[in-house]
Amino acid sequence: MDFSNKILLWYRQNMRDLPWRHESDPYRVWISEIILQQTRIDQGIGYYLRFIERFPNLSILAEASEDEILKMWQGLGYYSRARNLLTGARQIAKLHQGQLPGNAKQLKTIKGIGDYTAAAIASIAFNEAVPAIDGNVYRVLSRIFGIETPIDSSEGKKTFAKLAASLMHIEHPGDYNQALMEFGALHCKPAQPLCQSCPFQNECMAFQLKKVQDLPVKTKKIKPANRYLYYIVVEEQSAVYLKKRIAADIWKNLYDFPLIETPVATPVEQVMGSSAWKSLFGSATVEIKAISENIHHLLTHQHLHVRFIHVALKNGKFMHSNFLKIDKRNIFEWPVPKLIENYLNEKIEGQ
Numbered sequence: 272m273d274f275s276n277k278i279l280l281w282y283r284q285n286m287r288d289l290p291w292r293h294e295s296d297p298y299r300v301w302i303s304e305i306i307l308q309q310t311r312i313d314q315g316i317g318y319y320l321r322f323i324e325r326f327p328n329l330s331i332l333a334e335a336s337e338d339e340i341l342k343m344w345q346g347l348g349y350y351s352r353a354r355n356l357l358t359g360a361r362q363i364a365k366l367h368q369g370q371l372p373g374n375a376k377q378l379k380t381i382k383g384i385g386d387y388t389a390a391a392i393a394s395i396a397f398n399e400a401v402p403a404i405d406g407n408v409y410r411v412l413s414r415i416f417g418i419e420t421p422i423d424s425s426e427g428k429k430t431f432a433k434l435a436a437s438l439m440h441i442e443h444p445g446d447y448n449q450a451l452m453e454f455g456a457l458h459c460k461p462a463q464p465l466c467q468s469c470p471f472q473n474e475c476m477a478f479q480l481k482k483v484q485d486l487p488v489k490t491k492k493i494k495p496a497n498r499y500l501y502y503i504v505v506e507e508q509s510a511v512y513l514k515k516r517i518a519a520d521i522w523k524n525l526y527d528f529p530l531i532e533t534p535v536a537t538p539v540e541q542v543m544g545s546s547a548w549k550s551l552f553g554s555a556t557v558e559i560k561a562i563s564e565n566i567h568h569l570l571t572h573q574h575l576h577v578r579f580i581h582v583a584l585k586n587g588k589f590m591h592s593n594f595l596k597i598d599k600r601n602i603f604e605w606p607v608p609k610l611i612e613n614y615l616n617e618k619i620e621g622q
């Protein structure tokens with residue numbers, strides 16, 4: 272049996288029953304693929320089901336507000352996916368009569384759809400024989416075929432794309448692509464692959480040459496940057512202040528509290544005596560209500576060291592036109608980073 276039939280057979284015997292696997296509706300395939308990028312499947316299922324319930328088709332999604340989409344996305348991370356999804360939906364509504372384009376080449380013209388997502392949608396929803404290559408596929412192919420070219424080099428990308436295309440199952444491209452990814456996710460796992468029960472054991476070069484843990488090869492190792500954030504929760508009677516993050520930075524278009532960022536870890540007293548603090552409060556006086564411990568929040572390429580300084584405004588006003596004054600009882604209606612949601616939840620539990 273050749274490779275593509277063998278992996279397909281494995282898939283049919285081992286595939287997980289996931290909500291989007293009952294779908295070939297291009298819109299739903301698109302939503303599931305975007306949600307699943309950089310997300311664990313068990314975490315993605317709930318988001319997918321809620322998203323599809325609220326936005327059952329493209330025209331409803333295209334009319335949604337960005338705040339609502341970001342709120343639904345809260346906790347999933349990589350918020351550019353949510354913003355692009357909305358832009359993409361509007362683009363499709365306007366330029367493609369509300370229907371996703373039917374091939375990978377045209378799909379790539381939609382905001383947020385890159386090579387991988389275009390191939391996944393085109394193969395699953397439109398039966399186009401194009402390989403969808405994600406991290407799982409790189410790992411499986413590099414191990415079985417013993418390829419040591421780094422997967423993050425341009426040469427590696429070409430090599431794997433060519434190999435994946437040559438292995439493609441022409442009659443069942445969608446299932447074939449999903450089979451390779453599922454095999455990587457469940458069987459040929461990064462740290463503890465199930466080599467002893469593997470149907471590819473005899474032909475797997477990495478297994479035969481005892482190189483399983485060495486493959487795939489990557490060249491770049493990005494060192495995460497440390498950032499030091501001091502959030503100031505400013506309470507004014509029943510209100511608090513939020514600000515929309517509009518800069519090209521983490522959490523773009525989500526809302527957060529007034530923020531002072533320092534280049535190195537700084538004692539809280541020093542932050543409260545800084546010029547940034549003075550420019551926030553001017554002549555207004557505040558009462559310090561609570562100061563959190565240092566909270567360590569990990570993002571893919573950034574380590575955040577965060578403290579929340581909770582203050583109540585005593586005299587004077589917090590006068591900044593770029594902050595929104597909101598009723599604190601409604602704060603959970605705003606799309607905020609998971610870090611802030613966690614802080615608010617802990618605060619409520621602790622009260």
Ligand code: SF4
Pocket residue numbers: 411414415458459460464465466467469470471472475477478483
């Ligand atoms: S033998 Fe091990 S490394 Fe090779 S494909 Fe199977 S699980 Fe992956």
